[in-house]
Amino acid sequence: MDLSEGSRPAFASLIERHKGSIFSMALRVVGNREDAEEAAQDAFVRAFRALSKFRRDAKFGTWLYRIAMNVCLTKARQSRLDVTSIDASAEDDVDSAPLQIPDHGDNPDRLVERSEFKDRVQNMIASLPPKYSAVLTMYHMQDLSYEEMSETLDLPIGTVKAHLFRARGALKKLAITAFEPQELR
Amino acid sequence: MECHTSLTLIQESFERILSSIEQRELDDHLLTCKNCRAEAVLLTGVVNAVKETPLEMPSHDFTLHVMDRLPVPVSGFLGIPGDVMRVAAAAAIVVATFLTWLYQDSLIQISKRIPETASIGTDSVSPYFAQIFGSIYGSWQYMATFLPPIDMDVAIPVLSVLIAIGVAQVVLRMAHGFEPVELDEVTS
């Protein structure tokens, strides 16, 4: 596929191939379909304009993902400027003493394995601070390595690992508060 | 094992395979510690939920919307690359300005002769044009009586610039295949 001259038909097929993964990531980071669609479109337009800077030895998907992640993080930060309290509460106490979680370890009908639990947790990803939704999406949904995440976010690997650790803790905390204690039993 | 170590290992188990010693010690702790066991179950449930998040698709006309937003390609003209045409447009501005200034006397003469020709026209086709041109010129002359006299020292440079802009526009339009010109630089 010749991308060097900004070939439009070739680019259209690239959009078709990557739109699902880019839109899914955008949806988890920005939180609603309308903004996610706009962010994903912006990402493809930016990528097209920057095609001359794309190194042919690099993987197009990774390169595109990096552009898209930057667009989404900017958009998410803008749209969540007025809800910084979410950031603050989600970051608080993630590493502190364990919460009192009802023990449902031996329950054959575990809530955590029910689709209702999964649906709600999946929708909660977008209410995390953008940097947390970003690392969760990249690591657990898109299977990116620490190195790829570090390059995408322009952060040291140690910081990426710390974000990932805290992101899981923050999501777990949201999950606990979202369900009634008796639901978790 | 302390609860703190246990919680760290539970988290790390999502990113790496624990050593057999670590795994055994963690298992032993989880058997006796209700809180860490609950933490492990919930965290595993959360991570599994994230992993199983379905792929979402954008609207069906997503690709069309993106294609509509892409900048107009610089197509070139008759095989001449767009960049060359842009340089040509810049050169045309300079040349056209210079030529207009150089031949300003001739241009003034021509502009004065046109109405004469129009009023004289005697062949079979030109009378219609002569009439139209004559009436336009007549109206212009009538309106001109209300305007201050034109200072040719000012009019010639203005005319030069207008002609130069016109020539450059034509060259640029040719470079862009007569599509709307969008001088959008490639940025990251």
Ligand SMILES: [Zn+2]
């Ligand atoms: Zn414990």
